[in-house]
Amino acid sequence: MKQGKEVENPESRFFAVLMAAAKLPGVRIHREAYLRSALARHCSEEKIRRAIEETPAAAGITVELLDKVANESIRYETAKVSALSAAAGIPGILALPATVPADTAQYVGHMLRIAQKLAYLYSWPELFSDEGGDVDDATKGMLTLFFGVMFGTQSANAAVGKVAGMLAEQVAKELPKKALTHGVVYPMVKKVAKYLGVRMTTQTFAKSVSKAIPVVGAVVSGGLTLATYLPMAKRLKKHLAGLPLADASHQASESEGDVVDGEVVEEHETFGPAGAELPDAATIAVKLEQPGA
Secondary structure (H helix, E strand, O other), rough: OHOOOOHHHHHHHHHHHHHHHHHOOOOOOOOOHHHHHOOOOOHHHHHHHHHHHOOOOOOOOOOHHHHHHHHHHHHHHHHHHHHHHHHHOOHHHHHHHHHHHHHHHHHHOOOOOOOHHHHOOOOOOOOOOOOOOOOHHHHHHHHHHHHHHHHHOOHHHHHHHHHHHHHHOOOOOOOOOHHHHOOOHHHHHEEEEEEHHHHHHHHHHHHHOOOOOOOOOHHHHHHHHHHHHHHHHHHHHHHHHHHHHHHHOOHHHHHHHOOOOOOOOOOOOOOOOOOOOOOOOOHHOOOOOOOOO
């Protein structure tokens, strides 16, 4: 009985899905390889080297240039996830049991991919220690907050701002594990996870219905993905770009006053418009293609 209740808990459901998606091949972005590839056409080798060894902000790369590179990555990921979603809608209602799990899995995977890319551009440290290992609690908490920003909850914005302030103040090369796992940010992580878990159930049905009619379902499904994924990615980009951590002109000593004290998510808080349904953890069994950009 206790086990059944745990499975039904929205917070536990979200964490299970997030961790399952994080283990899919092609989801994890290697920070050094991505920064080198993304900045190659825009920066000198010396700036790229310093961006990798330290951060893009420390290398003197302007937020304006980072925004340009970020938009390129957002366009790439959006086009990819929309095309895969449309392809999943072509067979129609007879194929729903197979296509819906695959479609939802790749959607979550692409949310993780763009979150990592944007984080690395705007001077956040490496999120995953290796390709196939377990995800530590600090990374799990940070990814949860990034998802919360994508879904439009202000408490996640505040929490991400607080963590960014800690990183800037300490010139840290890893996440503040204490704050994310049992410190001041942890209550916000749990609340955001709870609300994201609720969204799993409410969003799945709506998008499944869009696949019921062959061909037309493909157009609707691909369009729905485009209309939801793109705004979420842009929302996270805007927030990360606006933090002192991303700005080369802000020194570590100046960032302390910019930290936002985030309040715990209140029960009445709702998420912004988004159609990114999240699957049950047991349904995630699809491999994502390796990144092409």
